Amino acid sequence: MPTVEYDIAILGAGPVGQALTLLLARLARDPARIALLAGDGGAGQPGAKQAGAAQPAPADDPRIIAVNHGSRVLLESLQAWPVRSAAIDHIHISQRGRLGRTVIAREDFGVPALGNTVSYADLHARLQERIAASGVTLLSGPPAIVDAQDADAVHVRQGDTTLRCAVAVRCDGAGGQDVRRDYRQHAILTRTRATLAQPGWAWERFTREGPLALLPHPQIQGDYAVVWCCEPSHAAAVAQADDDTFSAALTEAFGTRLGRLRSTAARQVFPLHLKARHAQAQGRVATIGNAAQTLHPVAGQGLNLGLRDAAQLAHALSSWLAGAQDGSPAALLADFARTRLPDRLVTAGITDIMPRAFATGFAAVEHACGLALLGLDLSASIRSPVARHFLQGLRN
Ligand SMILES: Cc1cc2nc3c(=O)[nH]c(=O)nc-3n(C[C@H](O)[C@H](O)[C@H](O)COP(=O)(O)OP(=O)(O)OC[C@H]3O[C@@H](n4cnc5c(N)ncnc54)[C@H](O)[C@@H]3O)c2cc1C
Structure with missing residues (x-):
């Protein structure tokens, strides 16, 4: 099984994983050492049907997303604002x-x-265009998994390939199991x-x-x-x-x-559903966006919160990424998770209460x-x- 080395592997090319990729590419000395793993079954195109997936492929996704002012500023800074809004x-x-x-x-x-x-499909396509020009490594294939981590690295597997990385970021949209509610x-x-x-x-x-x-x-x-x-x-x-x-x-x-x-x-x-995990960082692995918290769509907060996760994580890793990358980044990820907690709790709390309070x-x-x-x-x-x-x- 071939093993390749990267600084950071991002598992999941939804809008949060894509935005994080672009933010990190701006900071990295060598963007090619950042790998974005799209679990698209190997077709590699945003429009490809995802085998066995409950979710439609990005180009067919029917969601219209309300993007708040802060998220717009972030997306514009990445030159990823869709033409139609x-x-x-x-x-x-x-x-x-x-x-x-x-x-x-x-x-x-x-x-x-x-x-x-904006439409999810337009936003995804625009972010993907920017990624293609960013110099990062885009790996398409079957769903990727975090295999194991030790003191020196985290090991990520996608099909037959193993990636040895300093950091892995789960952006697979899958939510967590620590807090669950079926609405x-x-x-x-x-x-x-x-x-x-x-x-x-x-x-x-x-x-x-x-x-x-x-x-x-x-x-x-x-x-x-x-x-x-x-x-x-x-x-x-x-x-x-x-x-x-x-x-x-x-x-x-x-x-x-x-x-x-x-x-x-x-x-x-x-x-x-509400699906959330308590910890956004475990050693060298961080979790952001819907992978960390999948919220009720009331008040349109899920993507906005996920983009704030991405911005804060990029900020936390900035000096490590721009420097010699000696030493473990685990402490930086732990700080990131602590810093994000209040925003996650407030946003998840409000969007959890609102749809239930009015429906008693x-x-x-x-x-x-x-x-x-x-x-x-x-x-x-x-x-x-x-x-x-x-x-x-x-x-x-
Ligand atoms: C009906 C509805 C309306 C919404 N409206 C709004 C709104 O108005 N405003 C707002 O801010 N939010 C809204 N949201 C929430 C928003 O859609 C999500 O928060 C946002 O899409 C999360 O982005 P993400 O990249 O974290 O996850 P996703 O969009 O779920 O993307 C995850 C990606 O990872 C891929 N993947 C999965 N597993 C793997 C794996 N193992 N390896 C590699 N790739 C993998 C998936 O195929 C997918 O492409 C809405 C949600 C719904 C359901």
């Missing part, structure tokens, strides 16, 4: 069937936009057109079955990307309904603020949630820190 200037948050709502506005934060939507909600992803569309507005509406988000679509002007979280059997039935039935059900769930909603695309269903079915809790929305709306001093966290996360 749509700005979010206002976010309207409400609860179906109850009073209380809050609006977060761009003007309150002095930023060009609260966030932007008993499935997300229906699709696109819709509204008769009374409001450009620049994003909507998060909490229903008894889960949140329903409408986001400005980055590719089809005037359309909205839909993330509709429902109880699983309802999601399956609604996803398979004919267009008229689906459009009526969506309008009924969302309400009439945007007029009538009409289905304009196919529908896909994603089961929703208890009138008293629903009223309390409505009051909380009203309180946020009336008091900028409460609203601002919450919104600022979603805009840029906890900064260390």
